[in-house]
Amino acid sequence: MSDTLKTTQDRISAVAATLTGGLLGASHEFPAFDAAPKVDGEPQGSLWGFFDKDGNKDEVGTLNLLTPSVVLAASHEISTGEHIQLDWALHNVEFPGFGRKQFHQKKIDMNESGNLKYMDDEIYINTQSGSQWDSLKHFAHQATGKYYNGLTHEQAKTTDTNGIHNWCERGGIVGRGVLVDWLRWYEHKNGNAPSPVSKHEISVEELEATLKWQGTTLRPGDIMMIRSGYVRWHDNASASERKSGTQENGIAIGMQSNEKSVRWLYDHHFAAVVGDTVAFEAWPPKFEEGWCLHEWLLVQWGTPIGEMWNLEELSALCEKKGRWSFFLTSAPLHVKGGIGSPPGAIALF
Template sequence: MPTNEFRALYERLRRGATRSAADGRPGALRHVTPDRVVAAVAEVRLGRTVSLAAPIETVPSPDDPEPAVHRMTGPAPEGLGAEGLHFATDRFAMNVHGDADSHIDALCHVVLDGELYGGVPASSVTPEGARELSVDLVADGIVGRGVLLDIPRLRGVPWLEPGDQVTSDDLTGAEAAQRVRVGPGDLLFVRVGHRLRRTELGPWNAATARAGLHPTAVEFLAERRVAVLGGDGNNDTAPSAVPGIAFPVHVLAVQAMGIPLMDYLQFEELVPVCAQAGRWSFLCTVAPLRLPGATGSPVNPIAVL
């Protein structure tokens, strides 16, 4: 995609988002209105809950050279068999924005031309944390109607190969094939099969080669007034479709439109449940950690069918 065409798309989506931001809710989350949350509860038919997060990894791999660190801090080995009360304790640390662990990007995560979403100056992100648009904006969680569009299922393949791109036609084609329609305030999940490929073939350097959305597919999100986008990859394709912009989907969704992104989720447990039920929509709850000033958080979205 030529850079000038990307910039024109960026300006168009940015202007559209600015015109419709009126009720004080941050970014596209304004579309998740109370009545839509109530309506989403009606999606529950089976009483079945399914996690959309992958287990957090602690072993280095090609796509996770600095994995999370989990250390037991107590009790001491000599105290394990001692009489009396003891507690098992541990400590956890992780790089939130990696290429393996499931996480949510806050609206302060993406900077373009010195600005965050809504024209907030990038200087608001300080060494002490982000003063605006941090993950604390969703401290009360995100609850709404989730919709899963399975692109490999549409194309008749187990997964998309690294570098392949999901188009708007793919999204509308998946809707038709799955008999579901994405609407205002929905949490849209797009499966490219990244997790299944990783499981079957082993990890690779996903920073340089991965399937994702083509930048023009973000127009679909704008037209449908999607509130959140989640993928089982990074949502962006690598190599990038736009010269000089490594993460164009992140730029368009987060920085231009104020759509929080969830990266590196996993849908392999959800797909068979949806297929068996014949339904690809569900109640979805997202509860990031309460980390004031943080640019993102590990996350474990739960689909309730």
């Protein structure tokens, strides 16, 4: 990297940090994990009610951190205009797991009358069978059956509460994305990485080591992404390997589910988290231990989880540029009460 470019990036980072810190500190004074107000029936560290306003229950969780000033600060990440879409092609997951249906497209010739030649198409997708956002009504706390901010499973079945339409109506998801390229760090340090269809648990220590190796600093309100190698594995696997690894095997690499991970995620106050693997966290978690990240992120804090995003081209560009932060936009499907959605995500440099 040239000295001029590095100086420019340092200046941009300083301005962005000032803007982010100034507004975030003024608008959202988070209590320490152990000092968070107790929510009846929920574990210590729950943020139910934290974002409520004027007597109305909040339905967007930590996306509240993406205020205009935070987004403006994130926009300073754009310097060259290069951009990458992070959605995996919808047809890519050849053998969806967990009993989900495959993607299907029907191309329709609309020239039945012979007057006009034009085409339509119809598609079927299960919103959990490819690159996706999990909404705040996708996964409940398994012991209580409750979703973010107290929504019960019975209510979730019959109402639009906590649906993805709330994200769309606040302008989508726009902010500073940060890639934690764990795979590149691991292979640089250790050689071959663990199989993405094994339950390798990526620890906080490994994430911190990756960030230090990259020279990347996290900020409150970031959209944090972890590259584990799942998409790379799938893109290079045979059909039989894919079927075995995705449809016949419910095991996948991801972030470790334990108390240290939960506290680390809480302390960083991410707007959202993303992975290139099936469930973001190593799957399946040990629900009985109480540290399932889905239950903490989606349920206790209202933090959206992105899964199976294609971070391969992004990784290569970050490595080329020597920086792992960027401006991120995401436009989920505007479906009332939506439970999952392709992200429609673009990283801009």
